[in-house]
Amino acid sequence: MKLSRRTFTQATLGAAAISVGGPLFAQDRPLRLGLLAPRSGVAAFLGEDSIRAVRWGVDRINRSGGIAGRKVELVIQEETTPKDTVERFRHLALQEKVDAIHGLISTGVTLAVAPVAEDERVLLQCWDGTTQNGVQESMPKTRFVFRSTDNECEAVMSSLMAIKRFKGKFATIAGVNSDYSYGRNCWETFKTLLSRYDIEAKVVSEQWIRVGATDLTTNVAALNAAKPDLIFNSLFLSDLPIFLRQASAAGLLANAKIVSTVAGGQINDLRSSFVPEGALLGQNTFYFDLPGASELQKSFVAEYRDRYKAIPTSSADRAYFNLMAYKAGVEKAAKAAGRWPKTDEIADAIAGNDIESLGGRGRYRADKIAEQMFYQGFSKNSTQHEYPGLSDITAAFSDQLQKPAGADYWKWIKTADFRV
Amino acid sequence: MQYANLFLAGLFQAAILFLVACGLQLIFGVQKVVNLACGSFYALGAFFAITAVGLLHQWQMPMIFLVPALVLSGVLVGTVGAPLELLLRPVYRRDPSYQLLLTFGLLLMFQDVFRFFWGAAPRSMDSSLYGIYGTIDISGLQIPVYNFLVIGASILIAMILGLSLKRTRIGRIVRATAENRNMTEALGVNSSKVFTMVFTLGCILGTVGGALVIPTSAASMTMAAELVVEAFAVVVIGGLGSMAGAAVGAIIVGLMRAFAVSLAPEVEILSIYLVVVVVLLIRPVGLFGRSAS
Numbered sequence: 001m002k003l004s005r006r007t008f009t010q011a012t013l014g015a016a017a018i019s020v021g022g023p024l025f026a027q028d029r030p031l032r033l034g035l036l037a038p039r040s041g042v043a044a045f046l047g048e049d050s051i052r053a054v055r056w057g058v059d060r061i062n063r064s065g066g067i068a069g070r071k072v073e074l075v076i077q078e079e080t081t082p083k084d085t086v087e088r089f090r091h092l093a094l095q096e097k098v099d100a101i102h103g104l105i106s107t108g109v110t111l112a113v114a115p116v117a118e119d120e121r122v123l124l125q126c127w128d129g130t131t132q133n134g135v136q137e138s139m140p141k142t143r144f145v146f147r148s149t150d151n152e153c154e155a156v157m158s159s160l161m162a163i164k165r166f167k168g169k170f171a172t173i174a175g176v177n178s179d180y181s182y183g184r185n186c187w188e189t190f191k192t193l194l195s196r197y198d199i200e201a202k203v204v205s206e207q208w209i210r211v212g213a214t215d216l217t218t219n220v221a222a223l224n225a226a227k228p229d230l231i232f233n234s235l236f237l238s239d240l241p242i243f244l245r246q247a248s249a250a251g252l253l254a255n256a257k258i259v260s261t262v263a264g265g266q267i268n269d270l271r272s273s274f275v276p277e278g279a280l281l282g283q284n285t286f287y288f289d290l291p292g293a294s295e296l297q298k299s300f301v302a303e304y305r306d307r308y309k310a311i312p313t314s315s316a317d318r319a320y321f322n323l324m325a326y327k328a329g330v331e332k333a334a335k336a337a338g339r340w341p342k343t344d345e346i347a348d349a350i351a352g353n354d355i356e357s358l359g360g361r362g363r364y365r366a367d368k369i370a371e372q373m374f375y376q377g378f379s380k381n382s383t384q385h386e387y388p389g390l391s392d393i394t395a396a397f398s399d400q401l402q403k404p405a406g407a408d409y410w411k412w413i414k415t416a417d418f419r420v
Numbered sequence: 421m422q423y424a425n426l427f428l429a430g431l432f433q434a435a436i437l438f439l440v441a442c443g444l445q446l447i448f449g450v451q452k453v454v455n456l457a458c459g460s461f462y463a464l465g466a467f468f469a470i471t472a473v474g475l476l477h478q479w480q481m482p483m484i485f486l487v488p489a490l491v492l493s494g495v496l497v498g499t500v501g502a503p504l505e506l507l508l509r510p511v512y513r514r515d516p517s518y519q520l521l522l523t524f525g526l527l528l529m530f531q532d533v534f535r536f537f538w539g540a541a542p543r544s545m546d547s548s549l550y551g552i553y554g555t556i557d558i559s560g561l562q563i564p565v566y567n568f569l570v571i572g573a574s575i576l577i578a579m580i581l582g583l584s585l586k587r588t589r590i591g592r593i594v595r596a597t598a599e600n601r602n603m604t605e606a607l608g609v610n611s612s613k614v615f616t617m618v619f620t621l622g623c624i625l626g627t628v629g630g631a632l633v634i635p636t637s638a639a640s641m642t643m644a645a646e647l648v649v650e651a652f653a654v655v656v657i658g659g660l661g662s663m664a665g666a667a668v669g670a671i672i673v674g675l676m677r678a679f680a681v682s683l684a685p686e687v688e689i690l691s692i693y694l695v696v697v698v699v700l701l702i703r704p705v706g707l708f709g710r711s712a713s
Contacts, residue, residue: 040540041641048541208685214542214638217567221429222682224561238542238638246636249551251562273548 031070033058033326034092036079036103036113037127042212042237046105046265046315050127051076052308053316053358054102056300057323067327068334079104082112089113093122100125100346102322105315107131107151107181114145123343125322125350127315130369131181132409144347146325146368148318152409153401154282155186155234157376158261159193160420161394162280165378166230166257173201174228174256176219176243178235179208186234186261192413204228209239220246228256236262241269248274264375265313272381275388283375284314285321286359287390290375300358311387314359321357321372325364328353360395367405371398396420425561426678432567434674435574436633440647441654441666442581443625449661450598450618453508454516456523458651459644460530461498461623465630466639467538468497470545483552486635487569494628501623505616512615527648531641544638570632577628578667585663594618598661653692657699659709668707 035054037047058072066072075096077088085104092098100123104110110129117124125146132152175190177183187206194201205226207219216239223231231252235243240263247253253276263270264283275281288301288311300320304312329350333341336349351364360373374397377390400420403412444458472493473486481489504526511518553565585591596604597614605611630639654673658665673692680691699706 040535042542044539044541205682206685207681212542212640212642214640214643215433215633215636217432217636218426218429218678218681221425221678222685224425225423225682238544238640241544242636242638245550246564249555249562249564249566251555254562269544271548274551 029070030073031067031330032096032098033072033074033323034089034096034098034101034103035074035076036085036088036092036101037076038079038105040078040080043105046128046313047079047103049313049315050103050105050319052304053300053312053320054323056303057320061323061327068331068340079106079109082106082109085109086112086116089116089122089124090120093120099123099343100326102319102326103127104129110147114142114147117145118142121343123326123347125326127318127322132185133181142368144343146322146350146364147370149285149370149372149374149398150402150409151182152185152189153374153398154261154284154376155189156193156401156413156418157374157394157396157420158186158232158259158280158282159190160418161376162190162230162232162257162259163193163197163199165280166259167197167199170201170229170257172204172226172228173230173232174205174207174223174226175203176207176209176223176231176233176235178237178239179210183208183234187232188410189413190232190259192410196414201230209235209243212237213239214242216243216246219243220250220252223247224250224252230257230259232259232261234261236265238266238269240266241271241274244270245274248276253279262314265315267311267313267387270388271386272379272388275379277378277380277388279379279388280376281379281388281390283377283390284317285357285362285372285374286312286314286317287375287377287393288312289389290359291393294356294360296356297358312358317357317359318370318372321355321359321362321370324355324357325350325353325362325370328355361397365405369402369405371402373397374401394420423679424558425563426682427675428563428567430675430678431571431671432674433677434670435571436629437647437650437654437674438574438667438670439577439625439629439632440651441658441670442578442663443622443629444651444655445658445661445663445666446581446625447619447622448655449663450594451508451512451615452516453512453519453523454660455622456520456648457526457530458622458626459646459648460527461501461626462630462633462647463534463639463641463644464497464500464530465494465627466634466637466643467534467543467630468627469493469631469634470538470543470639472496473545473549477546477549483549486549486552487566487573487632490631490634491573491628494631495624497631498624498627499620501620502616504623505619508619509612509615527644530644534639534641538639540641542638542640545634550635566635573632577625578663581625582663590617650692653696656696656706659706661710662706662708665706665708 037051038044039047062071075098079085092101102125104126105128107129110126123144126148128148130148130151175187177187205223258279261282262284263281329346333345333349351366355362362372375395377393379388380391382389403409440462447455469490476489511522555562555564597611601611654669657672658669676691680688
């Protein structure tokens with residue numbers, strides 16, 4: 001065959017493109033991280049807090065040379081309904097060609113997106129959205145999907161701490177919980193643990209608060225009529241400060257003990273004026289004023305407060321944890337492969353790495369479920385800020401609060417060896 | 421005493437619902453427009469009140485004037501109804517479906533207005549303001565004075581509105597226009613001005629309702645759509661176009677919710693619609709409504 005100059009040039013360029021263009025060009029371009037976060041509606045503050053933390057983390061990563069030598073850039077899309085979010089997930093993966101996708105707060109959305117991530121072999125790390133019943137049914141085992149700690153961890157911890165602190169001081173209880181699986185699971189967890197530790201308490205009222213409800217006048221009146229000794233709630237949206245404000249004004253909190261599984265998410269709207277001293281306030285994986293906090297946390301909180309005039313919450317911590325878990329996974333896989341790793345190699349390298357997150361240490365288990373530190377304490381008036389402070393803070397790693405891999409949650413809490 | 425507590429909580433709900441439903445009734449009674457955007461005016465009043473009271477707070481306004489300030493902010497922002505009424509003019513004499521579509525469009529557009537000015541996250545007022553007037557102790561029950569003030573303000577507004585419609589010249593013109601628009605026009609009444617005035621007044625009732633509820637609550641993007649449903653339940657129970665019906669319907673819905681939340685929380689919403697269904701079956705025009713014939 002006669003080789004012309006034109007054919008030779010074309011063949012050479014083609015070979016170069018095939019052999020060099022793929023992996024090398026991929027490494028030269030910035031690493032694109034897709035984010036799916038709620039940006040409107042009742043959960044918007046969770047998404048905003050998460051995005052702020054990721055931006056903060058990405059700035060630091062880029063200043064120190066990127067992830068395995070590649071700068072990181074963010075592509076942000078909104079988490080809304082399951083159907084629309086699945087479309088946006090596909091858009092990020094196929095059109096934007098992101099390297100990994102982080103985000104998702106709602107369990108319903110997570111359950112819709114996760115199977116797509118598995119099918120498309122796209123790495124998905126969820127910030128939240130792991131309420132028990134749905135997860136057990138739909139995502140028993142995943143390769144590319146990483147899930148947050150079980151949403152029920154805080155309910156387990158609150159229940160155990162409430163039992164320890166208030167045992168013998170209450171005979172009647174009331175539940176004020178979100179009217180969906182999370183709220184119902186939290187309330188059921190509390191009742192199950194009361195029963196397990198042989199504490200007899202009469203349920204005098206069960207209030208189910210619609211997600212996004214802003215008027216709780218009638219609920220407070222119903223609780224006032226029931227006069228419970230202890231009120232257990234898992235409210236975490238704007239309904240929590242509304243409830244506590246109204247309950248305080250109605251004198252409901254003067255005698256009743258308050259157990260709030262995840263109050264820390266609303267810290268910016270809670271005030272000592274209506275949060276009674278001694279209320280159990282769950283903080284999830286991050287408490288902004290933790291005694292003996294790491295330099296990382298102190299630095300983040302200071303910069304966050306200075307920039308946004310607000311207090312960061314556990315949403316920020318969960319997002320940052322995932323960013324750093326991804327970084328650790330990529331760098332481990334890259335080191336092992338001696339080249340830029342493939343998605344499945346990264347997915348296999350994320351679990352087991354110890355991560356320093358904003359709220360403390362964390363890691364992914366082999367079954368791709370996160371483990372993180374949890375904090376809860378009792379409210380006290382603070383002279384330093386208008387938010388209620390915390391005393392007697394308990395820190396627990398989630399291996400104390402979360403069912404082991406493959407276990408059934410409802411069976412597990414009846415037999416687990418709790419040491420909180 | 422436990423039922424007294426629920427009763428007062430129900431009345432508080434009813435007071436707010438009445439204001440919104442009253443605006444809905446007034447607009448339908450005179451202009452024959454079913455205003456689906458009534459919930460948007462309620463939400464607008466709530467969002468605006470947060471901004472207005474926040475500013476007044478910064479300017480050191482004594483917070484004892486909270487309720488008058490809220491009412492005033494509601495009245496102020498409610499005047500947005502005047503220019504909006506111009507949008508309705510092309511559909512007054514057309515099929516009611518056009519009016520429904522137009523006002524539903526307004527409801528959706530207001531969502532973006534809220535998002536633009538106040539952001540997508542729920543907003544609330546300084547949380548200490550709800551307790552600014554203290555509480556009243558009734559046989560061991562602590563009832564916030566603010567709740568009584570809102571109920572009182574609602575009753576006062578209802579009385580002023582009722583007296584104005586019955587005893588003043590403008591009120592007579594409004595009632596005449598509601599009765600027979602063509603005849604009043606033939607007698608020299610400028611019905612366009614009457615319509616603008618009535619629509620603005622209807623909006624103001626909604627915005628005042630939203631402003632008054634906000635110290636106990638929070639303003640969110642979804643509050644408009646949620647209230648529309650309850651307001652229409654009030655109207656169906658009371659009878660479309662009847663002010664007395666609005667009052668009775670609001671009290672029924674408010675009390676049903678309060679007692680259901682305590683006695684049977686699982687059927688809180690269902691209980692309201694059971695009443696609606698019963699009223700529709702027994703008296704389709706509502707308790708105080710008049711049949712078309």
